[in-house]
Amino acid sequence: ERTAGRYMDRLRARYLPDQTVGEALAELRQSKIKRVRSLYVVSEQDELEGRVDLQDMALAEPETPMSDLLHPVQAVAYLNSTEEDLVKLFDDSRSDSIPVVDQAGKLLGVIRYTNLFQAAEEAATAGIQRMVGASADERALSPALFAVKRRLVWLHINLLTAFLAAAVVGLFESTIAQFTALAILLPVVAGQSGNAGSQALAVTMRGLALKEVSTVQWRAVLSKELKIGIINGSALALTCGLGVWLWSQSPGLALVIAIAMVTAMIMAGIAGALVPMILSRLGQDPATASSIILTTVTDVAGFLAFLGTATGLSSLL
Amino acid sequence: ERTAGRYMDRLRARYLPDQTVGEALAELRQSKIKRVRSLYVVSEQDELEGRVDLQDMALAEPETPMSDLLHPVQAVAYLNSTEEDLVKLFDDSRSDSIPVVDQAGKLLGVIRYTNLFQAAEEAATAGIQRMVGASADERALSPALFAVKRRLVWLHINLLTAFLAAAVVGLFESTIAQFTALAILLPVVAGQSGNAGSQALAVTMRGLALKEVSTVQWRAVLSKELKIGIINGSALALTCGLGVWLWSQSPGLALVIAIAMVTAMIMAGIAGALVPMILSRLGQDPATASSIILTTVTDVAGFLAFLGTATGLSSLL
Incomplete structure (x- = not known):
């Protein structure tokens, strides 16, 4: 089965709590990632510390430290989280992105819900096949x-x-x-x-x-x-x-x-x-x-x- | 059936193309809406003109006019769009929000995908009932x-x-x-x-x-x-x-x-x-x-x- 690794955007920039909003925005500009809503902040050891909403950054003074805007993260995924786990995480947390961490809590990347549209629909419709004894993995052209x-x-x-x-x-x-x-x-x-x-x-x-x-x-x-x-x-x-x-x-x-x-x-x-x-x-x-x-x-x-x-x-x- | 009106957040602020990014951010601060990714810009007659991504606003100079950051809107919904229409719009456009307009093209509000999680899952699973001649509207406790x-x-x-x-x-x-x-x-x-x-x-x-x-x-x-x-x-x-x-x-x-x-x-x-x-x-x-x-x-x-x-x-x- 496909796991989190497949849906994850790898990190192209690190955001630290003692960075200022202005510095973080400068990094975001460099990283060329499009249409994000939140940035994930990590410690010097790359451990996930929390989430900062871009909206708060846009409204803050450039000198504000990122740590002032930090929110706790509601849900995390792991590299081996299955599609079904991910759909459930998004469903329960009602987030539009979920960070992926390793066993030590180090941030590896981010999964955006829009990457999972198809997988979510597949998971929701799998029951039709399971009820008649066909595996959920089978596709029309398998x-x-x-x-x-x-x-x-x-x-x-x-x-x-x-x-x-x-x-x-x-x-x-x-x-x-x-x-x-x-x-x-x-x-x-x-x-x-x-x-x-x-x-x-x-x-x-x-x-x-x-x-x-x-x-x-x-x-x-x-x-x-x-x-x-x-x-x-x-x-x-x-x-x-x-x-x-x-x-x-x-x-x-x-x-x-x-x-x-x-x-x-x-x-x-x-x-x-x-x-x-x-x-x-x-x-x-x-x-x-x-x-x-x-x-x-x-x-x-x-x-x-x-x-x-x-x-x-x-x-x- | 439930329609777009039920899922729509009504507008609490208007964003105009000749506003500057700084002015728009000030309005956003007032409107107290949380965690948006895009703002929808309207003409003086309230007609939807396009979308501005918050990320672009955060990275732009405060004096930049909003019209410089305008993107075309890929999909719009109407007040009488059904849940199914909405799920399909989100599915096709891969957006995380869709503006709702009236017949004259005036912006009425915005629907965020997270409001539709449940409806999307309902739509995806309706087939199980339809195939045996039970209406998709019937619920376990109807x-x-x-x-x-x-x-x-x-x-x-x-x-x-x-x-x-x-x-x-x-x-x-x-x-x-x-x-x-x-x-x-x-x-x-x-x-x-x-x-x-x-x-x-x-x-x-x-x-x-x-x-x-x-x-x-x-x-x-x-x-x-x-x-x-x-x-x-x-x-x-x-x-x-x-x-x-x-x-x-x-x-x-x-x-x-x-x-x-x-x-x-x-x-x-x-x-x-x-x-x-x-x-x-x-x-x-x-x-x-x-x-x-x-x-x-x-x-x-x-x-x-x-x-x-x-x-x-x-x-x-």
């Missing part, structure tokens, strides 16, 4: 073999979870053998609960990433998704039940799919909110493989709800 | 009814596409009636192609969003996904075929699922790359409902590949 290596691991994990979901269907083999229509409608229930779960997942995951919500508020998030599940589940149960009634002419089958739909969609919404919150509590990125985990849950929930209801109400089919 | 309204439309569209996929399964009703094991394994093939398709979708969508790839490069992207589909599809076909052989003791069923797996995963990868590129070509956000569209394609591809192969090779089952 070599195929690079992509294969990272994606294949998760596809195999997905295969295992898919077999788990298939085993659930297998529990109801005799019901399916009796009513083939169930096999035809099975993807409808699983598909709807998958979509409803993904909606809850996306909103919760983004809320966690933007720090608009924390795992402490899990009750509020679950209560929201429960309400949505009940309302959307009921609406879809109605539409889907009517559709199945028209198609199959079987009010029993329509009732079964309506009950399954509302049940599966409530479970999916709650699972969609829980998966990223649990990952986050476990110290993981809330995106990691979240979509793969969620699909397993929504598939199993959909299959159980539909085939379980059908088995229970098989006298109506 | 009222349930707000969320219901936006999500329900897409869930109904998803229902229609799920019925379409079910209709494909329906075409093979007699084959399923004969071999119930097919109904049990159906979700495995659909689930794998869904995951593989989502990986291609995520990487392509992010590449488009970060402008690392454009729709003009569709051949390169499709060729990458084709290669990945062949390699990953073959690997999964092997693992899955062996698993099914062990479970069912039927080499014929193992062969059918292996052929279906590689076929479905190749189709899924290509569809995953195509969906965001086609949406983008149509002038849509490449994220819009992309996951819902893709799931339909990968479900249909998985069902057709598996049940079609099974029907063709039914003598081996």
Whole structure:
């Protein structure tokens, strides 16, 4: 991964606390660096002492010592700070530049936020790839073999979870053998609960990433998704039940799919909110493989709800 | 949506081109604004004339007229510019502040990038919600009814596409009636192609969003996904075929699922790359409902590949 060294402008001048503002401005003129807002001041041993704002310098008398204008530095980066560390530092400090120091506290250079625009956007959008088991490092035009290596691991994990979901269907083999229509409608229930779960997942995951919500508020998030599940589940149960009634002419089958739909969609919404919150509590990125985990849950929930209801109400089919 | 007015610092001082640097600095001292990098200069009629960098002012003689230091302004915002417009302006201009003008070109205020950190991150992460049919406006703690309204439309569209996929399964009703094991394994093939398709979708969508790839490069992207589909599809076909052989003791069923797996995963990868590129070509956000569209394609591809192969090779089952 790219680190601070890549984004850092190396120092072309040293500013010392006992320099006057006039002397520092003369050095700045020499260094030909453009459009800075702050200068970083170091000790004789090059240790970072603080920040002086150019605005204060412009307003001060040229004889003022730089030490009079010194502000403490809110955040520092190290040469091996990753892009993600840097984005977080800028995000937390709300600065437009961050000094880079070595382990001894010696100033090495400065990173300006504008150099990090692209990296910040990349970091913010990495979750979309992580949730489906593609590495955040993969780019649209990465070599195929690079992509294969990272994606294949998760596809195999997905295969295992898919077999788990298939085993659930297998529990109801005799019901399916009796009513083939169930096999035809099975993807409808699983598909709807998958979509409803993904909606809850996306909103919760983004809320966690933007720090608009924390795992402490899990009750509020679950209560929201429960309400949505009940309302959307009921609406879809109605539409889907009517559709199945028209198609199959079987009010029993329509009732079964309506009950399954509302049940599966409530479970999916709650699972969609829980998966990223649990990952986050476990110290993981809330995106990691979240979509793969969620699909397993929504598939199993959909299959159980539909085939379980059908088995229970098989006298109506 | 929130507009420029919300992020703008109103002007507390006017800077004119025939002012001297000394006079402008005196005004800046009065205005008590902290840590600016540039001042915006206006005409007597308050029309924006250009930008003067504080660094140039600090280095200039106090008697220098501001007009000598004037730079053209690269980007302006309007009061009704949306958050998204603003993020794009900052992204394109790589400035750290952007002036806000009215329709007549009069300067109203200044937006600093640091005020927009949060909005920029929100804009970058909105795609995760759009792809599953949740509005980008929805937040983790939005009222349930707000969320219901936006999500329900897409869930109904998803229902229609799920019925379409079910209709494909329906075409093979007699084959399923004969071999119930097919109904049990159906979700495995659909689930794998869904995951593989989502990986291609995520990487392509992010590449488009970060402008690392454009729709003009569709051949390169499709060729990458084709290669990945062949390699990953073959690997999964092997693992899955062996698993099914062990479970069912039927080499014929193992062969059918292996052929279906590689076929479905190749189709899924290509569809995953195509969906965001086609949406983008149509002038849509490449994220819009992309996951819902893709799931339909990968479900249909998985069902057709598996049940079609099974029907063709039914003598081996």
